[in-house]
Amino acid sequence: MPKRSKKNGPRSGTRSETHDALKLRKLESGAGYVLVHPRCVRDRAEDIEEVRLMIDAGELEVATDEIRWLLSGCSAFVEAHLLAGVIAVELSNDVKLARGHFGYAYGLGLKALHAAKFAGPLLAAQPANGPWHEAGRGLAWCLQRLDKAAMADEVVATLLAADASDPMGVAELIRSMRAPSDPLFQIDLPPSPGTGPK
Template sequence: MAKHPQRRRPPKDKLSLVRSQSGNAWIFSHPAEVRECAEDLEEVREIIEAGETDVAVDELRWLLGMCSEMLAAHFLLGKLAVEVNNDVDLGRGHFGAGYQLGLQAWRRSGKPTPVAALHPANRIFYDCGRGLAWCLHNLQKTPLAVEVVQHMLEMDPSDPLSIRPWIDEMSTEGVDIVDISTLFP
């Protein structure tokens, strides 16, 4: 891992949305600090693959100290919290931070659509949103989880990640859909 320079000043530019070159969709434009740390983020992924999750968590926190709008760092911290430490509350916090950053950028931009879920610059936002929805549902906060999924569907109505069925699955989990005794007199 690269030597840790002193903490930088807050980013001058924020996460925002710009029209794609084709003009058919909107994509997230990540702050320069995020783009500058791409190699560091790849090194963190290698650290995770090597099973050094404690080191990876420290490095991801350091990266967020440099740029708090690094959605990929929030996503990886959320994923590690849930998968390695079984800490759904912490996972919710990290996934939620990444999701909120994207949602705020979308709102600041006037809620343009579609924000293409499969575009590489956008996918990490949707991954944060899916992680957040999963955590909220597992924390018995299903109405909030459904709201997260609905926002993502509003942003990309074509639903290429097939999250629309999550709404029914989460809303009906453990609930009798049909009372069999009412079907036969």
């Protein structure tokens, strides 16, 4: 694994940063809310971009190590948990591990929504909200894969309450996962006697 460059500095993160929670802030326009991420997340914005580049390049194991480092200093890092979930599926098809990461990220945002007595909307188009919506989509997908349909439906309902336009297509994703697979063959039955033309 390549060594961390000096520009990134020491692996920082105070105890208070590690336990900072997400918060919700009303947009000045009044058109909804935005998640406010803790300082430890904002301080690691450059690092998470590097992780995304590693994933795009297929360097999943290196990206996993980097995510572990990010989370060790900032457990409330929604996007890091999101990417850890993506890697769990891509690298080893580990749906249970992915569920844990997606679920943790989703739970962080849900806590902020409940604490603020959220009335919506929390639009996915806002950059600070996007990773939470993506994590929710990943969680719903995992829950459906694990035959936990009722739990998947709860997540979908929450995401739609936050952004009714469903920009992540989570409702359609779950519907398509539940659709019966195409039969190997189809039998066309003749019309019942007396129902045809006379």
